[in-house]
Amino acid sequence: MISPASELPLLRIAALTKRFGGFTALDNVSVDIRPGERFGLIGPNGSGKTTLINCISGAFRTEAGTVVFRGEDITRLPPHMRTRRGIARSFQIPRPFKSMTIVENLMVALDFATVAGGFVPEAERRETVMSVLTRTGLAAKADVSTTKLSQVELRKMELARAMATHPKLLISDEAMAGLSTSEVDEVLDLLLALADQDITIIMIEHIMQAVMRFSQRVMCLDAGKIIAIGAPAEVMANQRVQEAYLGT
């Protein structure tokens, strides 16, 4: 299906280290993400998953190591430059622009993230936004203020806003946390549908069925180090992964 050796990785993380004072949150992490891959990222709380995402999206500066996206070193770029190059993310705790409606939230992405190709009429822009909202199942709520959304709607809005930036790599940070079983399935189906549209997805998740169903490859972090990486079933069966989750 994928020929790892020959293909240039979409994202290459090389020897990445991130410290907060004396605490090492990420310790010499290296991984390649292939184009089109569905990549699961797991690990106990505090293992460095979100820190890794923050380093990829640019929210954190790193102490050492490089982040290379599509052959370009982006280690020192601010977040908005990375978004424009095609890296989008959602947040563990949803961060909507709360003074705006859903459509306006997505318009921000249209205004700033996509490469400006001259003047686009308002009607056409709205059409673009609406097509994203239809795909994410939010079309009916388009003009509703984000303060009036339910948890699952907020999660979807975040994914929709990320989609509106036309990403090549989408990072979903626990988009299913706290949702009901049927809502988890909804969001999972949404992510799978996005993956079918040639978008590479990194999914952080604690819900194991979702990780197993979604991922082609899974990586497990513990205390800032990679303890296992490979096919989902292999990683789950790994002794160290089980120890990390269950404790010894």
Add this chain to the structure above:
Amino acid sequence: MRRNGIAFWVGAALFLVAVFAMTQVVRNQYPFFAGYVILQFIVLAVAWSILGGYAGYVNFGTSAFFGVGVYTAVFLVKATGAPLVVQIAAATIVGALLGFAVGLLTLRMQGIYFSIATIAISIVIETSVTNWRYVGGAAGIQIERPPVMELFNDYVQMLFFVQALLVVLAVTIARYIQKSWIGRGLQALRDDELAAECTGVPTLRLKLLACVISGALMCAAGAPAAMYVQYADPSSVFNLNYSVTVLAMALIGGTAHWMGPVLGAILLGVTQQVLAVTISSEVNVLVLGVMLVLFVVAAPEGILGLIRRASRGRAEGEA
């Protein structure tokens, strides 16, 4: 949208015509003296809300920008005898540069830290001017007005008209920003700066832009004040009262729309003028404080928020 635009320009033109007609017809000097101050506060409040309202960066340095505008004019008059237009143009440029410098220094800080930094910068600037002998130092400096343009009877009437032009300029710019991608970006970063960055908004650059425009307008509003008072001294033009008054005007009016600071400045400006005549100008500060507290508690979104709530209530009542 289009009809809205026409209405705006017609309104602006009518306003200028009315102001001009007033300078030709009204003989009493007092309305111009009082009106000038109100117009000046409209410009300052509108300029303040570009950074303080749209971007949510509460600037306590209004007096610094205003004072630098005044002293730019003072310096030019003393050094070259430059005409009013040049004074204002120069103050605008200086204000933009100052806005850029202050922005670079302070805009990486957020919330209260940014506000404190702007106060610190005003104090630094005030101290520098106080020690600048050429423009009079702490004692201040007397300025003589040149003869007035033939179109006007009196210099203050001309300044009144000039300040009205600045009002139209400031409101036009604020309105443009609010409706454009710049306004959307500022609103996004006010709501959530990290989320805005991750949605592609160049937050630092947009904040700097807002600070430059806001600073330029504040300095421009200050420039004619030198000729208006015919005197300038650091402790009055750099008075923290300017910062607090302007902030109160914007907050009382409402910061989500350019109309807010205009309404707030008119309401507070008129109240202050009336109080100054009827009771004393010292009461101003008290009334300002009371009104600010009342609005923060009862109408956190200002007059605009009250209007919106009232109209929504009526719509629901009819439905």
